[in-house]
Amino acid sequence: MQLKELSERSGVSAASIKYYLREGLLPPGAAVHATRAQYSARHVERLELIQSLRRIVGLTIEQIRGILTMADDGATRLELLAAVQRVVLELDSYTNASGEVGARPADAVVRLRAWPDFPSDARNALNAHLELMESLNIQVPGELLDTYSKAMDDVAGVDIAATTAPDSVDELILTAAVGMHMHSQLLLRLLALAQASHAIRRYEQDA
Amino acid sequence: MQLKELSERSGVSAASIKYYLREGLLPPGAAVHATRAQYSARHVERLELIQSLRRIVGLTIEQIRGILTMADDGATRLELLAAVQRVVLELDSYTNASGEVGARPADAVVRLRAWPDFPSDARNALNAHLELMESLNIQVPGELLDTYSKAMDDVAGVDIAATTAPDSVDELILTAAVGMHMHSQLLLRLLALAQASHAIRRYEQDA
DNA sequence: GCTTTAGGATAGAGCCACTATCCAATGCGT
DNA sequence: ACGCATTGGATAGTGGCTCTATCCTAAAGC
Numbered sequence: 093m094q095l096k097e098l099s100e101r102s103g104v105s106a107a108s109i110k111y112y113l114r115e116g117l118l119p120p121g122a123a124v125h126a127t128r129a130q131y132s133a134r135h136v137e138r139l140e141l142i143q144s145l146r147r148i149v150g151l152t153i154e155q156i157r158g159i160l161t162m163a164d165d166g167a168t169r170l171e172l173l174a175a176v177q178r179v180v181l182e183l184d185s186y187t188n189a190s191g192e193v194g195a196r197p198a199d200a201v202v203r204l205r206a207w208p209d210f211p212s213d214a215r216n217a218l219n220a221h222l223e224l225m226e227s228l229n230i231q232v233p234g235e236l237l238d239t240y241s242k243a244m245d246d247v248a249g250v251d252i253a254a255t256t257a258p259d260s261v262d263e264l265i266l267t268a269a270v271g272m273h274m275h276s277q278l279l280l281r282l283l284a285l286a287q288a289s290h291a292i293r294r295y296e297q298d299a
Numbered sequence: 300m301q302l303k304e305l306s307e308r309s310g311v312s313a314a315s316i317k318y319y320l321r322e323g324l325l326p327p328g329a330a331v332h333a334t335r336a337q338y339s340a341r342h343v344e345r346l347e348l349i350q351s352l353r354r355i356v357g358l359t360i361e362q363i364r365g366i367l368t369m370a371d372d373g374a375t376r377l378e379l380l381a382a383v384q385r386v387v388l389e390l391d392s393y394t395n396a397s398g399e400v401g402a403r404p405a406d407a408v409v410r411l412r413a414w415p416d417f418p419s420d421a422r423n424a425l426n427a428h429l430e431l432m433e434s435l436n437i438q439v440p441g442e443l444l445d446t447y448s449k450a451m452d453d454v455a456g457v458d459i460a461a462t463t464a465p466d467s468v469d470e471l472i473l474t475a476a477v478g479m480h481m482h483s484q485l486l487l488r489l490l491a492l493a494q495a496s497h498a499i500r501r502y503e504q505d506a
Numbered sequence: 507g508c509t510t511t512a513g514g515a516t517a518g519a520g521c522c523a524c525t526a527t528c529c530a531a532t533g534c535g536t
Numbered sequence: 537a538c539g540c541a542t543t544g545g546a547t548a549g550t551g552g553c554t555c556t557a558t559c560c561t562a563a564a565g566c
Contacts, residue, residue: 303543
């Protein structure tokens with residue numbers, strides 16, 4: 093199929109497709125001649141993946157390019173999952189700000205929860221975030237970290253158990269990104285409801 | 300003090316202060332004459348609040364204006380907390396998309412957790428989000444909702460217990476917004492670490 | 507041969523949060 | 537009294553992001 097048909101099938105405007113081609117999100121079609129290219133069903137799928145990552149998960153073009161490049165360069169599934177997690181959960185926001193400091197509270201959490209002791213983005217991000225909170229004078233007592241991490245351990249256990257490994261890499265990215273996004277949002281909404289409920293109880297008590 | 304001094308004290312450029320005045324985030328100073336205005340310490344505080352909400356919490360000008368307007372119009376603390384929660388946890392993202400449907404899964408959660416049965420943004424957002432997940436064919440079994448909500452109940456209990464009610468309304472907004480943001484981020488980072496840990500375990504098993 | 511389309515380049519649009527410039531009116535220090 | 541500094545107000549520009557639109561030439565297909 094050629095550009096116009098690709099546009100019609102995917103529901104993405106021809107101009108946007110050209111944009112994605114320019115930005116390297118979409119591999120070029122097979123050039124039949126200088127002014128004619130053939131696109132395949134894989135292009136349609138790739139476009140749908142891009143759309144989902146943009147519209148549902150809200151990733152930027154840059155982030156999407158990063159993930160797709162990794163996938164096309166044959167990264168392992170675990171690496172890919174880590175990359176998806178990094179952008180979906182915004183683990184890179186503050187990570188850069190931290191230069192090697194003494195206490196690594198995340199290590200304590202890892203030991204407490206008996207999680208495998210692997211260095212990871214998630215761990216660095218957690219440490220960086222705890223440092224940030226400290227610098228803002230927000231107390232994070234061990235008890236709270238305990239409660240939080242226990243809760244997240246439970247949640248992650250359920251999450252992972254519910255995840256079935258998909259066949260294609262595109263599908264892995266899609267389900268992982270959409271799943272992580274949706275589950276984290278779900279968690280935040282439940283947190284909101286829980287907070288609101290506790291706040292109401294408390295203000296009723298005070299009144 | 301006049302504009303220049305206000306700028307120096309708060310660390311916000313004069314141009315930005317003018318912008319905030321135009322946008323109604325900062326009340327105008329007492330007009331001594333047509334071309335001279337006096338600003339008070341309250342202006343400095345207000346500017347610091349605006350800065351924190353922008354730079355730390357990442358709210359938009361529009362969102363900040365909404366909250367400050369409510370505060371200045373004498374909203375109750377509970378109303379203010381709800382408004383802060385709405386913007387900090389992005390409860391309005393999908394809320395509009397839902398028009399009265401049958402099942403209200405959030406009601407079940409509220410009953411299960413014995414939370415006070417109040418209609419709220421948080422509850423609507425939760426229902427809207429669950430509908431969205433359903434429409435994306437992401438299964439949310441009752442068991443998972445149970446685990447999640449139990450976890451969030453624990454977390455909220457600790458949160459609220461740790462919150463001391465501040466004196467000024469500005470301070471309430473600041474601590475609530477920064478606190479909610481930091482705690483929700485903390486939770487997401489712990490979730491990331493937990494997920495990564497479980498994923499590693501699982502891939503090790505498979506390998 | 508004539509319309510349609512591809513690919514490439516370039517420019518514009520619309521949103522956001524500023525940032526900069528220009529202005530006339532006026533206050534303040536000297 | 538005079539001139540510099542500052543004010544409020546208006547208006548325009550910046551830079552990042554994701555498109556969207558226009559223009560062009562070369563070539564394909566009927």
